[in-house]
Amino acid sequence: MRIDVVTIFPAFFDVLEVSLLGRARGSGILDVRVHDLRDHTHDRHRTVDDTPYGGGAGMVMKPEPWGEVLDAIASDDGASDDPVIIFPSPAGERFTQATARELSGERHLVFGCGRYEGIDERVFSYAAGLGRVRLVSLGDYVLNGGEVAAMAMIEAVGRLVPGVVGNPLSLVEESHEDGLLEYPSYTKPASWRGLDVPDVLLSGHHGRVGEWRHAQQVERTRTRRPDLLPD
Ligand code: ADE
Numbered sequence: 001m002r003i004d005v006v007t008i009f010p011a012f013f014d015v016l017e018v019s020l021l022g023r024a025r026g027s028g029i030l031d032v033r034v035h036d037l038r039d040h041t042h043d044r045h046r047t048v049d050d051t052p053y054g055g056g057a058g059m060v061m062k063p064e065p066w067g068e069v070l071d072a073i074a075s076d077d078g079a080s081d082d083p084v085i086i087f088p089s090p091a092g093e094r095f096t097q098a099t100a101r102e103l104s105g106e107r108h109l110v111f112g113c114g115r116y117e118g119i120d121e122r123v124f125s126y127a128a129g130l131g132r133v134r135l136v137s138l139g140d141y142v143l144n145g146g147e148v149a150a151m152a153m154i155e156a157v158g159r160l161v162p163g164v165v166g167n168p169l170s171l172v173e174e175s176h177e178d179g180l181l182e183y184p185s186y187t188k189p190a191s192w193r194g195l196d197v198p199d200v201l202l203s204g205h206h207g208r209v210g211e212w213r214h215a216q217q218v219e220r221t222r223t224r225r226p227d228l229l230p231d
Helices: 010-017 019-026 063-075 096-105 124-127 147-158 207-223
Strands: 002-007 029-037 082-096 108-112 132-137
Touching: 002 063, 002 147, 010 019, 010 029, 010 147, 019 029, 019 147, 029 063, 029 096, 063 124, 082 096, 082 124, 082 147, 096 147, 108 147, 108 207, 124 132, 132 147
Parallel strands: 002 029, 002 108, 082 108, 082 132
Antiparallel strands: none
16 A cells, blocks of 8 residues: 655654554555655745635645645656545544545555644645545544644554554454454453453353453443444
8 A cells, every 4th residue: 555644744754664564664565655745845944834814813734835745646656546635634524443444445545734724725626636535533632733643544544454464353353343342351360469360261161251252342332432332
């Protein structure tokens, strides 16, 4: 999968070098390229923002550098001709595990990270001529910009790309994959600081272990996330 990221803070994405995603990049499964939006400015101050038409607080990201960088990505060799162009935004559709699954089947994702009060709205219209534009929100809270949200989405999507996680079975029994929260896990020792592993897990009885885990999933979901359960 090819992933392009546009940002004014490329250093945010240095952490993609480490851990599972770093290995996937090294092996060529993920081809991640980070672009500094300021490289597409032409003034001495490398200006990417300006005051909003109509007045109001804050600054808005100017369209010209965005147009240039999106054109550069679209005309790059190896880029697909119909990428999904994602702008992380608190005003977007909600990002869920289903979104991550859907995006993990794409060949090319572009993340456009906005800062300040947002990006000139015409950038989204222009980008719609280059790919399938989606504004996507991590949740109902506001971050300073799209970088942290893009990182979270890249990790959630990247780990679902075949070959990134060594044992694909470990992706199946996770929170949100079956609409329920994950069951609790334990490892050795069986007793630690007076706290014991539930007996059923030591029983060797697969059927009973399965039933217990499912009951735990339902109970956790009911207490922590009742919104996930059908009415
Ligand atoms: N940018 C700022 N806040 C955000 C959020 N909650 N989700 C995605 N992008 C954002």
